[in-house]
Amino acid sequence: xxxxxxxxxxxxxxxxxxxxxxxxxxxxxxxxxxxxxxxxxxxxxxxxxxxxxxxxxxxxxxxxxxxxxxxxxxxxxxxxxxxxxxxxxxxxxxxxxxxxxxxxxxxxxxxxxxxx
Amino acid sequence: xxxxxxxxxxxxxxxxxxxxxxxxxxxxxxxxxxxxxxxxxxxxxxxxxxxxxxxxxxxxxxxxxxxxxxxxxxxxxxxxxxxxxxxxxxxxxxxxxxxxxxxxxxxxxxxxxxx
Numbered sequence: 001x002x003x004x005x006x007x008x009x010x011x012x013x014x015x016x017x018x019x020x021x022x023x024x025x026x027x028x029x030x031x032x033x034x035x036x037x038x039x040x041x042x043x044x045x046x047x048x049x050x051x052x053x054x055x056x057x058x059x060x061x062x063x064x065x066x067x068x069x070x071x072x073x074x075x076x077x078x079x080x081x082x083x084x085x086x087x088x089x090x091x092x093x094x095x096x097x098x099x100x101x102x103x104x105x106x107x108x109x110x111x112x113x114x115x116x
Numbered sequence: 117x118x119x120x121x122x123x124x125x126x127x128x129x130x131x132x133x134x135x136x137x138x139x140x141x142x143x144x145x146x147x148x149x150x151x152x153x154x155x156x157x158x159x160x161x162x163x164x165x166x167x168x169x170x171x172x173x174x175x176x177x178x179x180x181x182x183x184x185x186x187x188x189x190x191x192x193x194x195x196x197x198x199x200x201x202x203x204x205x206x207x208x209x210x211x212x213x214x215x216x217x218x219x220x221x222x223x224x225x226x227x228x229x230x231x
Contacts, residue, residue: 035219043207045160045222047117052217091159095220100213101148104220106160 002027004094006107013082014115020067021077021110023092034075035093035104036066038086045091051075052098079112087114118144122210122223129200129230137195137226139210145190146212150220151183154207166193166210200230 003026013019025034032053038046051059051066059066067076079086092107119142129135139149147168152160164185165173172185182204184196193212197204209225 033217037222043154043209043225043227045209045211045225047219047221050217050219098216100215100218100220103150103162103165104211105162106152108159 002029002032002094002096002105004092004105004107006092006110008110009108010111010113012113012115015084016081018078018080019082019086019112021079021090021092021112023075023077023107025073025075025092025094027094027096029096031097033095033098034066034068035095036064036075036077037091037093037106039089039091039109041088048090049077082114084114084116087112117219118142118212118214118221120146120210120212120221120223122226124226125224126227127229129228131201131230132199134196134198135200135228137197137208137210137228139193139195139212139223141191141212141221144212144214146193146214147190149187149193149210149212151185151193151195152209152211154209154225156207160209163195168193197228200228202230204228205230 005024034051036048049061049064065078089109095104121140149166151163166187168187174180187193210223211220213220
């Protein structure tokens with residue numbers, strides 16, 4: 001069965017510093033996708049970045065990058081030059097297979113707080 | 117990205133009544149949509165997979181007779197919380213997607229309060 005683990009319930013980071021949010025996963029399916037979503041207090045789910053299991057390079061989207069260590073089954077999110085607006089809940093998620101018809105499960109989340 | 121519209125955003129209902137939540141895909145056809153529930157300070161827990169034209173698939177521990185899901189068209193899935201009780205108060209959110217290797221698109225979520 002697929003499983004996502006986020007071991008950092010909360011993190012405090014100084015503005016402009018880089019931050020790494022940890023995520024490990026477990027699956028027996030060789031084809032899978034890994035996601036990071038941001039959830040501000042409003043509740044909306046904001047897609048940040050995606051990594052497919054067969055992607056050779058780590059995904060990057062602006063200030064976000066995904067440190068994909070396949071052998072270690074980790075998919076950490078790196079936010080460079082953090083901003084006050086980055087304060088939110090961050091969820092790591094996984095889908096077994098690549099189809100949008102496959103369910104996505106979420107980790108427990110990390111609450112990131114950026115200090116001015 | 118694709119747009120998923122969810123309504124209502126907030127609802128307060130009396131204990132024992134039923135509440136319907138709608139989830140529409142505005143610019144894509146969704147043969148499959150997913151319904152999640154999120155309690156305060158917790159993660160999103162998958163409740164069920166909604167399949168267009170067929171019965172929903174419920175996750176273990178989710179009462180299918182209490183959480184009725186209908187997916188009658190390729191653009192609309194509904195979740196009805198029947199005989200709601202205070203413990204059903206939660207944040208409900210739907211998602212859908214299209215194609216392969218793409219992110220899931222989420223509705224805005226519905227905050228349900230049962231009094």
